[in-house]
Amino acid sequence: MAGMSDTVPHTEAPAPSARHIQRQHATALAIVMAVFTVALLAYGWSVYARQRAALWWGLSSQGEQIQLALNDTLDVARSHVGGMRLSTERNLRQPLLADTSLADRLERRNLAPLRDAPWDRLPQDLVKEVGAVHVDPGADATAYRRGVEAPLGALAQVAASHSQHQRLQWSYFYDAQKQWRWVYPAQSREDLITATDQTEMAGALTTLWDAGGTAPLDAAGPxxxxxxxxxxxxxxxxxxxxxxxxxxxxxxxxxxxxxxxVGADLTLDALSAVLLQRALPMGQAWVINGQGQVLASSDTKPAALPAGPYAPEAGWLRFTLRGTDWSLLVHAPGNVVARKTLAQMVPMLATGVAGLLALLGACLWLYRRFTQPALQLADYVQHTEGPSIKRPPPVPALWKPWFDRVARNALHRRDQVMGAHQRTTQLENQAAQHLVDMRNAAAEHEAQMATRAGELRSAYAQLSAALADAQAAQGAAKKPARPNPLPE
Structure with missing residues (x-):
């Protein structure tokens, strides 16, 4: 009994349909493409983060280069003024080192000196070399002669600096008592009075002492x-x-x-030129002083400085300029950095997307070229098992012979099945007819046998009656000759 379990037929699990397999294949393909897409996005995000960091490092490096260039520009002015100061103070400490006869020699070349501009009528070639002196009309007319020799000791240095650095606009000495000043290159009396919208030298000098509200003598004073x-x-x-x-x-x-x-005026164009010559790859740069005043901008059309805070988290980089309370601010908004980063990532993204699309196209091509026809062939084989056989679906030429072979086999099999069915039907009909004939013959034979049996029973009855009669007659003939019975 134990061995009989192996012979019991098991119910065969139904095979999945071709459409079900196609859905599973499409799901698997979607999962694979999703995995590749997520991997591409993760890699792209990693590259984006690295590229963004690299842009920030590059921007910081560019800011440092601009900082060095600005420091060099400011160092020129600072070194120039520092040299003037050293020369002037040395001449004040050691009058023997000063050229005390220079003023006298110049005045001898001045045929008609003006009281408030004593060098204004010197020969023009001398004026270009020595600058100009302007005196307050209300001050001592000879006050400048007692002090002008000290700053003139730096005249050669001043002339050399101005010839080498065009952004140095003026170099000058201002008297602490506001009685006179010396300036290089020279400014004529008329130009000075006209430019300051004054009618006399006293008013013009007052404008210079104020210098747009900066009050230089007070700013540098003790x-x-x-x-x-x-x-x-x-x-x-x-x-x-x-x-x-x-x-x-x-x-x-x-x-x-x-x-x-002693002082020098540096044009703000000098700072702007540095910013424009070293253009940032993205964002803008500003130079501001300690009061937040914008001194220069990297934009040819300067825009207003955005409000702070100027923190790195908000896209700001700050660089301190040497020897000043000024700062170089570099700002790259997040959207600008993002656009720049994405612009640099376009080749990589294009390659990745193209590769992903190529992979998808290859998968679809393989699916339509091999997988789908194979599933259609399996489905077609299943559907050709019935009596009705459909036309093969449109498939690539590579698969058409297989579908034709399946169709031919199905037709041949159907013909065989139909022929076998017809033969079976004929045999069944013949067997049924034979059965009917046999039943009829048996009934007829049974009727014949019953008739014969009746006849036999009748004959037997007659024979029995005749035999009885014969026995009776025989008995009657023999009865007188019977002996007497034995005595008692």
């Missing part, structure tokens, strides 16, 4: 600058050339007495 350091003023408009400048000032002391200042 009250606001007790450390005797170089001072950078706020940006202001030069009254002569009407352009924006900043002034670098150095106080001049004779022992502990504040006698004036």
């Amino acid at each position: 009250t606001r600058n007790p450390q005797k350091e170089l001072v950078w003023t706020a940006a202001h408009t030069d009254p002569i050339k009407k352009n924006a400048v900043v002034s670098v000032l150095a106080p001049v002391y004779n022992a502990e007495r504040y006698v004036g200042l």
